[in-house]
Amino acid sequence: MDNPPGDVLAGVGPRLRALRRARSTTLAALAAETGLTASTLSRLENGKLRPTLEQLLPLARAHGVPLDDLVAAPPTGDPRVHLRPVRRAGLVLVPLTRRPGGIQAYKVIYPPAGRSPAMPPQAHDGYEWLYVLNGQIRLRLGEQEFRLGVGEAAEFDTRVPHRIGSADDQPAEVLALFGPQGERAHLAAPTR
Structure with missing residues (x-):
């Protein structure tokens, strides 16, 4: 793992803001869609609040993206077996x-x-x-x-x-x- 977990979570805010803006959605509309408050969403986007799984799951659903995309999870290793006969x-x-x-x-x-x-x-x-x-x-x-x-x-x-x-x-x-x-x-x- 190249990045410590704190660095991964620090990048969540800008990704959340970019996703919301790409959908042309307001904080109020996203709050209604996710059940989170507009204040919480604003603090998440500005990096003033560390995201929790309970917050990220409804946001991933609302934006229609995998949770891995929100946290920029590293790609998994190649699952194929490459052994020689x-x-x-x-x-x-x-x-x-x-x-x-x-x-x-x-x-x-x-x-x-x-x-x-x-x-x-x-x-x-x-x-x-x-x-x-x-x-x-x-x-x-x-x-x-x-x-x-x-x-x-x-x-x-x-x-x-x-x-x-x-x-x-x-x-x-x-x-x-x-x-x-x-x-x-x-x-x-x-x-x-």
Whole structure:
């Protein structure tokens, strides 16, 4: 944060005055619209009164602007995740989370069957939830084998030996959530 809160609030008065004048509204008319007195509005515009949230909310509504515009709130950071894909054992892994620990999200692209090295089933600490976005995958889980298509999901303990790959001659794309040490993805059922 570059400006201390006092500096941000000091700039509110001139912004309020500019907004009121741009609408060609008098202090009396704005007072009637907001429920604040004309005296209070004048003192806010002149910087003689420190604005409160209870005063700023009706003013933002009256002027038709977001509250952030009244206080010149700094822009929020870029919410997009810009992480680079990683190639590992024929797979393309696109990390979708950037914080360490906890549940991690990945988009995984499996090459067509037979185009990646045959890997033995793996077992490790953790829990995985996956959702097939495109194509079909073959999930080997212990002694069982499952074929999942678009829109299907699976959840399993990664301590059970497992192997995942494309089920046919097309690549498969999967959204995968991985939680270390047995952390599970919890999906809430819709309530009625």
